[in-house]
Amino acid sequence: MKTRILAALGAVSMLAMSGAAQAHHPWILPSSTMADGQDAWVTIDVGVSEALFAPERPAPLTNVKVWAPDGSEVAVEGGVTSKQRSSFDLHLTQQGTYKITNTGGGVMGGYKQNGEMKRLPRDITPDKIASSIPADATDVRINEMSSRVESFVTLGAPSEGAAFKPTGKGLELEPVGHMSDFVTDEPAKFRFLADGKPAANIAVTLIPGGTRYRDARGEISLTTDANGVVEIKWPEAGMYWLGASAKGAPTVQGATERRMSYAATIEVLTP
Structure with missing residues (x-):
């Protein structure tokens, strides 16, 4: 139990600052972000690593939740935590986009x-x-620290349903359009919210996956506009880690500072 608590706090502290400033990153990685048919299964890995998306340290599944396109919560099945990552199976039964979230604080x-x-x-x-x-x-x-790590899986056509309704707590990503089916020739826009309000002028970091195969991490630094929106022009296809951080008013009595962080795994394909 002590090991799991320390691992969770470690992930929170790593996310408390800008992703660009830290060597290790927490992530959620689906075996596939797109599926067809009436139903499908995908396997979800959850971990923390220096080389993006390479198994290195597991993240607890305690606070992992999955939201179906209609906003209902979906069961996490077959969860297991090994030496280098945690994993579970997700049964897709609704058409549209699912959101997988791991929160900490x-x-x-x-x-x-x-x-x-x-x-x-x-x-x-x-x-x-x-x-x-x-x-x-x-x-x-x-x-005081709070973190949110997410990824997205779509069955059939992408959707913008109730799964993406903001909670109004911490740093969140609100889609400007759908959260799936990204391609290299179409820039994407994302809106960041801090406690439900636009997170203006915060630093956002984009890092392509597969960092173990490059000398340079290939980080792209961006800043949200006055409405909390950032536009991303994808340099190439692949998996990306998107991270952001912000400060806010403490909600815990006695806290002198509050840091909020967000990270997401996003797949980009060729047209």
């Missing part, structure tokens, strides 16, 4: 006591913060 920080810097326990919960800080503590800094 927590608090971390520290304080000074008698001139010595001390850290809060890594598995501390928000309700324990006040009792964990001595009355004579100084330089108290408590960081």
